[in-house]
Amino acid sequence: MTESVITEATVVTSTGVFDPGWVAVSDGRIAAVGRGPAPRPSERRDGLVIEAAGRWVVPGFVDLHVHGGEGAQVNGDSPDEVQDAVKRIARYHARYGTTSLLATTVSDTPERLLATVEGVADFIRVGDPEGARVLGIHLEGPWLARVRMGAQNPATLREPSVEELQQLLLAGRGLIRLITIAPELPGAAEVIKAAKAAGVRVAIGHTDATFEQAVTAFTLGASHVTHLFNAMSGLHHRHPGAVTAALLHEEVTLELIADLEHVHPAVLSLVARLAPGRFVAITDAVPAAGLPPGAAFLGALDLAVEGHRVVLASDPSTLAGSSLTMDRALANLVEVVGLGVPEAVQAAATTPAAVIGMHDIGVLRVGAVADLAFLGDRFVCQATMVGGHIVSGEPAEPPMAAP
Secondary structure, eight states: OEEEEEEEEEEESSSSSEEEEEEEETTEEEEEEEEOOOOOOSSSTTTTEEEEETOOOEEEEEEEEEEEETEEESOOOSHHHHHHHEEEHHHHHHHHTEEEEEEEOOOOOOOHHHHHHHHHHHHHHOOOOOOOEEEEEEOOSSOOGGGGGGOOGGGGOOOOOHHHHHHHHHTTTTTTTEEEEEETTTTTHHHHHHHHTOOEEEEOBBBOOOOOHHHHHHHTTTEEESSSTBBBOOOSSSSSHHHHHHHHOOOEEEEEEOSSSSOOOHHHHHHHHTTTEEEEEEBBBBBTTTTTTTEETTTTTTEEEETTTEEEETTEEEOOOOOOOHHHHIIIIIIIOOHHHHHHHHHIIIIHHHHHTTOOOOOOTSSSBOOOEOOGGGGGGEEEEEEEEEEEEEEEEEEEEEE
């Protein structure tokens, strides 16, 4: 048994903030949490003491919407190419406190989409001890509305097909956890029902659905919304649209891109007030994340990075995902939107984990997986622990062997 104790930390637990607090980790899980001075590890031969020096220690972030990072993207021509890309993406996002993510596709040809799903499944089977844990696949497309396609390739959009869904589920070997679909499209109802029957969470997104069409989708089994407000029919006092339907359905969880570009801080605050516990912070990160300003790409589309904005090169008025990291998302929610740290942590870790049925990650409590982010000034990630193992950075001073 290996054991470590994190001391002198500001610990955000599932029941409150311990300042100062401590966390004991044993065999990859949280063994104990407490206030004040910490005990030394019981297994002194293997034990480590990590002095966090007042840093925030929070549950590792869970990002349900990651297309890429540091020049790599999820979609690819072959499973081998996809495996290599996903490894780079997972390692990149781990540097910023993300301990779990869904590898998210964009609309693509049937052949490339199957190769992508197979490649992600292959990567998950092999794993990588030095990056964020890839929990599964989020299919964003190809069953999206052209009038709300955003930065999706119009040449690869098509009508929903149960047959194609079954092919993708087979290639994904049970690892497709979330699909995004425009519910107003012909065939969408059948795909929503088939996905739900297969245990896959269904989100509506990239949709021009009316209020009534969105309500029907939720009745059929859709229970999540992909980047609320962006690429969907909005809230109007005579045409309430998909946004209103989502806000009114208390069982529906709501993704929001917390980069302060896609959604105004006041609207983020409004959703947090209207839908407490349903707010899911995401990055919607694309390959441009981590790269300097300039040319970029997503699928077959050319993008441009302009400061903190990522846009279509052909239409700079269209946002194309983001270069956001989850530690910056948390900072934005606290420093700009005005959420409390526990509330922001819930949006960045606890609620997204629950969306895909994972209740032992995204929380800091006894028995949970020891996925932790160590945050310094302004919530900048200093180190990331996945399953009790430091995969990135230094949690404070170098760990000391227990006496």
